[in-house]
Amino acid sequence: MSFFRRPMPLAQTVDQQASSSPLPLKQPAQQQVASLVVPSACNPFMESPIPTAGSGPQVITTALDGALWFTESLGNKIGRIDLNGTITEFPLPTANSGPVGITMGPDLALWFTERDANKIGRLPLFHRGPMTEFPLPRAGSGPTFITMGPDGALWFTETDANKIGRITPTGVITEFSIPTVDSGTEVITMGPDGNLWFTEEDGNKIGRITPAGVITEFPLPTAGSVPIGITTGPDGALWFTEFGGNKIGRITPAGVITEFPALAAAPGPFLIITGADGALWFTESKIKGDKIRRITTCGFVAEFTVPTFASAPHGIASGFDTAIWFTELNLNKIGRLRIF
Numbered sequence: 001m002s003f004f005r006r007p008m009p010l011a012q013t014v015d016q017q018a019s020s021s022p023l024p025l026k027q028p029a030q031q032q033v034a035s036l037v038v039p040s041a042c043n044p045f046m047e048s049p050i051p052t053a054g055s056g057p058q059v060i061t062t063a064l065d066g067a068l069w070f071t072e073s074l075g076n077k078i079g080r081i082d083l084n085g086t087i088t089e090f091p092l093p094t095a096n097s098g099p100v101g102i103t104m105g106p107d108l109a110l111w112f113t114e115r116d117a118n119k120i121g122r123l124p125l126f127h128r129g130p131m132t133e134f135p136l137p138r139a140g141s142g143p144t145f146i147t148m149g150p151d152g153a154l155w156f157t158e159t160d161a162n163k164i165g166r167i168t169p170t171g172v173i174t175e176f177s178i179p180t181v182d183s184g185t186e187v188i189t190m191g192p193d194g195n196l197w198f199t200e201e202d203g204n205k206i207g208r209i210t211p212a213g214v215i216t217e218f219p220l221p222t223a224g225s226v227p228i229g230i231t232t233g234p235d236g237a238l239w240f241t242e243f244g245g246n247k248i249g250r251i252t253p254a255g256v257i258t259e260f261p262a263l264a265a266a267p268g269p270f271l272i273i274t275g276a277d278g279a280l281w282f283t284e285s286k287i288k289g290d291k292i293r294r295i296t297t298c299g300f301v302a303e304f305t306v307p308t309f310a311s312a313p314h315g316i317a318s319g320f321d322t323a324i325w326f327t328e329l330n331l332n333k334i335g336r337l338r339i340f
Contacts, residue, residue, distance in 0.1 A: 044338040045307050047328070048085040052077060057327035057334065058100050059145070059271070059315040061110075065125050068317055068325045069110050070334065071099035078102070078112060078123055081334050083321050090123060093131060097121075101145035101156065107169040111154045113143035120146070120156065120167050134171045141165070145187045150194045151211045157185040157198055164188065164198065164209050176213045180205060187229050187271065192236045193253040199227035199240055206230070206240060206251050218255050222247060229271035234278045235297045241269035241282055248272070248282065248295050260299040269293070271315055276322035277339055283313035283326055292316070292326060292337055304337060311335070 050057060055075030063069050063080075070079045076097055077089045092099060098116030105111045109124045114133065118141055122132040136143060142160030149155045149166070156165045158175065162183055166174045178185060184202030191197045191208070198207045204225055205217045220227060226244030233239040233250070240249045242259070248269060250258040262269045262282075270285035275294070284291040289312050292304045306313060311328035313335065319325050324337040 043307065044304075046085055046336040047306075047308060047333045048081060048087055048336075050075070050079060050087060050089075050332050050334065052089060053332065055079070055332055057314065057329060057332065059102050060317045060325055060327050060334070061102050061104060062317050062319055062325075063104050063110060063125060064108065066320050068319055068334070069102055070315060070327055071102050071112055073098050073100055073115070078110065078121075079334075081325075083319065085334075085336070087334065090131070092121065093133060094119065101143070101147075103146050103148055103154070105148055105154055105169065106152045109169075111146055111148075111167075113146050113156055115142055115144055115159075118143065120154070120165075120173075132171075134167060134173065136161075136165065137173060137175065144185075147188050147190055147196070149190055149196055149211060155188055155190075155196050155209075157188050159185055164196070164207075164215070166213075174213070176209060176215060178203075178207065178217075179215060180217060183207070186227070187240075189230050189232060189238070191238055191253060192232050195253075197230055197238050197251075199230050201226050201228060201243075206238070206249075206257075218251060218257065220245075220249065220259075221257060222259060225249075229269070229282065231273050231280070233280055233297060234274055239272055239274075239280050241272050243268050243270060243285075248280070248301075250297075260295060260301070262293065262295075263301055263303065270313075273316050273318055273324075275318050275324060275339060281316060281318070281324050283316045285312050285314050285329065289313060292324060292335075306335060308333065 052075040055072035058071045060070040080088045094117040097114035102112040119133045141158040144159045146156040163175045180203040183200035186199045188198040222245040225242035230240040247259045268286035270283045272282040275281045290306045294302045312330040314329040315327040
């Protein structure tokens with residue numbers, strides 16, 4: 001799987017039109033950084049080892065049963081962790097399927113991508129039925145991330161086919177080609193404007209697709225920024241990570257882009273979500289990364305060091321308990337960070 005690259009710094013704001021070259025810079029975005037050292041007796045972290053050794057935990061999401069669900073790309077399972085840290089695992093029907101993305105669907109089921117098996121999977125909550133798999137029309141599409149759309153369907157990225165896919169709860173699949181060739185599309189999320197927004201890792205753009213399938217692309221001002229994660233923020237804008245540029249970006253539904261340095265030490269920001277506190281939280285997924293970071297809508301950055309060194313925090317979600325939950329890719333754990 002692809003998803004990693006290199007770094008660079010500095011904050012700048014740019015207003016761009018869709019699919020155009022960068023326009024002149026506007027005023028710089030202010031940024032402050034704080035490193036929080038927490039006494040061990042007040043440790044806000046909890047880490048839960050995953051029963052399957054070397055499971056390769058990837059994406060994690062909150063479900064309507066109150067638990068967190070995550071993919072095990074190497075363990076070939078879907079995992080569930082309750083708020084007490086108890087983990088249950090569900091093996092997938094297809095061997096070596098390589099599950100990556102996972103999201104809650106509109107039908108009381110978890111929907112997930114099987115990147116290596118080229119399928120979309122469905123797992124009903126509350127033991128309401130068996131797991132189901134839906135093969136994609138084109139071989140080797142590389143389905144990676146998935147989200148629920150405003151139209152009651154699930155939308156997902158096909159990284160290797162350079163498409164955005166849509167699947168209804170009954171399994172009807174539609175695909176839309178991305179204008180930029182080999183864009184390396186990664187994360188997709190539902191925006192505040194009723195559209196779907198996605199990152200283009202290799203195209204160095206943020207993309208938008210309407211429920212009708214119309215795609216618009218917005219080039220990023222920083223060359224080689226490698227956008228990966230994206231989420232809707234508390235301010236009505238989309239926030240995204242720049243893994244290669246070492247920045248956090250913000251784009252309004254109208255296409256105005258602002259960039260903030262993630263931190264001076266090139267942490268490699270990866271996936272990002274909005275927390276219960278109204279700030280944005282993101283993982284540092286460098287090989288020896290061990291930080292969870294927080295950025296306010298004003299650009300103030302704080303960092304929290306995971307107790308286990310080089311754990312490589314990867315997927316991230318906000319739980320019903322208001323805590324931040326994350327996967328530890330290197331050390332085969334699920335982590336929890338209390339924020340209140």
